[in-house]
Amino acid sequence: MSKRIFTPGPRDERGVLSARIVASAREQFAETGWAGTTIRAVARAADVDPALVYHYYGSKENLLDAATTPPPRFLESVASAWKAPLPELGRELVKNMLGAWADPEIGPVLRSIVQTAAHEPNTREKLCRVVEGSLMGVAELGADADDRRLRSGLVASQMIGFALMRYVWKIEPVASMSDDQALAAIAPNVQRYIDGDLSKPLKRR
Amino acid sequence: MSKRIFTPGPRDERGVLSARIVASAREQFAETGWAGTTIRAVARAADVDPALVYHYYGSKENLLDAATTPPPRFLESVASAWKAPLPELGRELVKNMLGAWADPEIGPVLRSIVQTAAHEPNTREKLCRVVEGSLMGVAELGADADDRRLRSGLVASQMIGFALMRYVWKIEPVASMSDDQALAAIAPNVQRYIDGDLSKPLKRR
Numbered sequence: 001m002s003k004r005i006f007t008p009g010p011r012d013e014r015g016v017l018s019a020r021i022v023a024s025a026r027e028q029f030a031e032t033g034w035a036g037t038t039i040r041a042v043a044r045a046a047d048v049d050p051a052l053v054y055h056y057y058g059s060k061e062n063l064l065d066a067a068t069t070p071p072p073r074f075l076e077s078v079a080s081a082w083k084a085p086l087p088e089l090g091r092e093l094v095k096n097m098l099g100a101w102a103d104p105e106i107g108p109v110l111r112s113i114v115q116t117a118a119h120e121p122n123t124r125e126k127l128c129r130v131v132e133g134s135l136m137g138v139a140e141l142g143a144d145a146d147d148r149r150l151r152s153g154l155v156a157s158q159m160i161g162f163a164l165m166r167y168v169w170k171i172e173p174v175a176s177m178s179d180d181q182a183l184a185a186i187a188p189n190v191q192r193y194i195d196g197d198l199s200k201p202l203k204r205r
Numbered sequence: 206m207s208k209r210i211f212t213p214g215p216r217d218e219r220g221v222l223s224a225r226i227v228a229s230a231r232e233q234f235a236e237t238g239w240a241g242t243t244i245r246a247v248a249r250a251a252d253v254d255p256a257l258v259y260h261y262y263g264s265k266e267n268l269l270d271a272a273t274t275p276p277p278r279f280l281e282s283v284a285s286a287w288k289a290p291l292p293e294l295g296r297e298l299v300k301n302m303l304g305a306w307a308d309p310e311i312g313p314v315l316r317s318i319v320q321t322a323a324h325e326p327n328t329r330e331k332l333c334r335v336v337e338g339s340l341m342g343v344a345e346l347g348a349d350a351d352d353r354r355l356r357s358g359l360v361a362s363q364m365i366g367f368a369l370m371r372y373v374w375k376i377e378p379v380a381s382m383s384d385d386q387a388l389a390a391i392a393p394n395v396q397r398y399i400d401g402d403l404s405k406p407l408k409r410r
Contacts, residue, residue, distance in 0.1 A: 161366020
């Protein structure tokens, strides 16, 4: 294979190429994990020279980091959903989750984080930090800090399990139910984790 | 590396060696996926000759199958939990899930299925079949077959998400809450998916 000499292109070309590299890295890390992913394979799948990948990202660590970092507006939307009044919080968090996974710039990153975290310890730690961080937005949640962390964790358990079945594993009929149906089905359960009595069964109609 | 000649050992030695091989395969498939796993690496980690792995399992396909098949008593316990009366079903399913993951012979297999499924399509299909099959045990569930499948899928979304956070990713405090606390927290949510009105919010205290 002959090496092409790297010449920096115009700004927008750089954007296009680096997006292609990151998208290819996302696939590779998700499918073959940290150990199984090589810069060379990422470059091949993105149809660029490996030297360009090094030039843009410097190392495999940085490339993994870029591949599993959602755009800032994702965390902004999570933070904004957490500002909802407590009685509507379940609904807002689920709505935000459905919107994020359907977003063409956010969904693939979330998918990549979940898949890579399954078998890559650094991404797993990153996922834990994202989950723990993004779910502790409201001081009013729970009786104290321990209760708040527990409730946040339970919220995450439902949201992650649902996202995994719907968007990553695509198990039917969860994969193709409408967003409205999903919201009606899940939001009340998430809401119970937010402000329900977790030591007692619920009253039901 | 010198090849040892394989001589079949006594029955219990075979049991010990094949268990060691399968345990090593579970780790490898979970960490490096289908493509990244070699019989040679599995044999090395199990401290046996690669020829022995071929002798016992014949192929990488069979080895993956053995590594991701839970003992029969797991499916038996799931089937038995599904026989609970509908109003207690949520509780019985969660109890069974907690017991299965804590079981030293079942937990590692479930962990391996979930981790391998993240990046290995055949295991993902197997997982889908296990989830769909094991969760459709009761004809009384739901108004019709579609409703039943949807409710089963929602039950699975909560159980898998919780298991992932607690047993695979080990995110605190979900990882170390007691089984009793987990049961009280989750069973009512699972129960709502079983017989609640999924189109309306719940009445709460």
